Amino acid sequence: xxxxxxxxIYGAQDVAGxxxxxxxxxLGRSSEFTKITLLLxxxxxxxxxLNVAGDWLVGVLHVPVPxxxxxxVALYALLSLGIVKVSWFDPLGSWLIKHLAFxxxxxxxxxxxxxxxxxxxxxxxxxxxxxxxxxxxxxAGFISQVLAGKMARAGDNP
Amino acid sequence: xxPVLTVxxxxxxxxxxxxxxALSLRARRYxxxxxxxxxxxxxxxxxAVLLAAGxxxxxxxxxxxxxxxxxxxxxxxxxxxxxxxxxxFFQNLVPAGCGLIAGSLGTMIVAALIARAFGLAPxxxxxxxxxxxxxxxxxxxxxxxxxxxxxxxxxxVVTGMIGAAFGPWLLDRAxxxxxxxxxxxxxxxxxxxxxAQAATENEFAGAVAGVAMGLGAICTSxxxxxxxxxxxx
Numbered sequence: 001x002x003x004x005x006x007x008x009i010y011g012a013q014d015v016a017g018x019x020x021x022x023x024x025x026x027l028g029r030s031s032e033f034t035k036i037t038l039l040l041x042x043x044x045x046x047x048x049x050l051n052v053a054g055d056w057l058v059g060v061l062h063v064p065v066p067x068x069x070x071x072x073v074a075l076y077a078l079l080s081l082g083i084v085k086v087s088w089f090d091p092l093g094s095w096l097i098k099h100l101a102f103x104x105x106x107x108x109x110x111x112x113x114x115x116x117x118x119x120x121x122x123x124x125x126x127x128x129x130x131x132x133x134x135x136x137x138x139x140a141g142f143i144s145q146v147l148a149g150k151m152a153r154a155g156d157n158p
Numbered sequence: 159x160x161p162v163l164t165v166x167x168x169x170x171x172x173x174x175x176x177x178x179x180a181l182s183l184r185a186r187r188y189x190x191x192x193x194x195x196x197x198x199x200x201x202x203x204x205x206a207v208l209l210a211a212g213x214x215x216x217x218x219x220x221x222x223x224x225x226x227x228x229x230x231x232x233x234x235x236x237x238x239x240x241x242x243x244x245x246x247f248f249q250n251l252v253p254a255g256c257g258l259i260a261g262s263l264g265t266m267i268v269a270a271l272i273a274r275a276f277g278l279a280p281x282x283x284x285x286x287x288x289x290x291x292x293x294x295x296x297x298x299x300x301x302x303x304x305x306x307x308x309x310x311x312x313x314x315v316v317t318g319m320i321g322a323a324f325g326p327w328l329l330d331r332a333x334x335x336x337x338x339x340x341x342x343x344x345x346x347x348x349x350x351x352x353x354a355q356a357a358t359e360n361e362f363a364g365a366v367a368g369v370a371m372g373l374g375a376i377c378t379s380x381x382x383x384x385x386x387x388x389x390x391x
Contacts, residue, residue, distance in 0.1 A: 047231035054234070066294045068233040069372035075237035086238055093235035096228070097364055100354035101196040101322070102179045103229045106171075106222035107293075108201040108319055108351070112208065113215050114312045124276035128286050129313065132269035133320050133347050134328055136290060140261025140370075141334035141343035147253030148336060 043092035046084075050075050164220045170213075171221020178203035192323040196358070197351050201319070229350070236353070236368035239361040247366065250338050254366070257339065261346040262374045263381055265290050270389035281306045283390040288382050289313035291375040292349040299379045303386050314349070321348025322355035337363040345370030 054074060055067030078084045118125060182199035208218060240247060266287045273283035284305035288296050293314050300310040325344050334340060337360045344352035345367030353371050357364025
């Protein structure tokens with residue numbers, strides 16, 4: 001076989017090989033992508049189902065508690081009883097908690113419709129809301145920190 | 159609104175909100191202050207863009223419904239860090255309980271007394287007093303104590319924003335460093351928004367805040383019908 005033809009054949013094989021590798025790589029990555037998407041979707045579905053169950057329970061029992069809190073307690077109970085595992089919810093759950101603030105933005109944007117009333121009593125409302133929030137934050141934070149510190153010290157020297 | 163318009167309005171609103179949120183995360187990295195906390199900073203940007211573009215809050219509705227639909231499942235997920243840190247949480251059940259009761263009663267009393275000192279109408283004063291309970295519970299309490307449910311919802315949202323923006327700063331000044339105490343204070347006073355803020359600081363603080371939000375609201379709903387008639391009239 002002439003050297004030139006040999007070179008062409010080997011060259012073509014190299015290209016084909018590289019192409020095949022690339023394709024497999026891409027296929028591998030896309031199946032990975034599908035797997036992750038399905039995993040996240042099933043985790044969201046699980047959390048959503050618990051939330052719906054919480055809403056339903058609150059409606060049936062007529063208790064003044066938000067449904068998502070009941071869902072939280074239900075998930076905690078299922079984890080404690082060993083019926084579900086943290087790993088079933090985890091990559092998505094941690095991501096949602098990290099970006100929890102994002103999901104509240106549309107609610108506060110609703111303030112644009114209430115601007116008129118708020119501005120008509122702005123000083124009284126601002127003072128009442130800011131001062132009472134500060135007092136509550138300091139009371140809750142300070143009392144719990146001092147008591148927790150006392151208990152930790154009592155635990156150190158029995 | 160036609161379905162096509164609804165989808166378009168939703169896509170616009172979601173992109174705008176996500177963009178504002180991404181910008182707030184970047185702003186906080188360069189300059190951390192109460193004014194660059196995600197909820198406050200992003201809300202200001204979104205409202206400014208909506209006003210500049212002549213879009214009403216009603217037209218922002220599709221995006222609002224899509225985004226807040228994930229709020230419930232995200233709150234349920236707070237059970238995960240709570241479970242992972244269950245020992246630290248149950249060891250401090252008594253300090254947390256005392257802080258929670260003091261915080262929710264203290265903020266209610268101070269708010270009602272200041273509203274009365276400024277001569278606000280009794281239904282406005284009662285609405286201000288119960289603002290630390292999360293919206294679904296606060297609206298129920300409002301009906302029990304002859305407060306105004308719509309006003310109550312506004313005060314709840316503003317309180318959430320005040321606490322999430324300035325709470326961490328105030329707790330720093332007061333040297334309250336324990337993640338349990340920081341989460342407890344933010345969740346008790348600023349409910350969901352405080353919980354979201356606590357979760358950005360520390361996963362455990364976020365979980366404690368989530369529980370404090372629920373227990374604080376229950377505490378407020380039990381105390382308000384007895385306490386508020388004494389403070390506001």
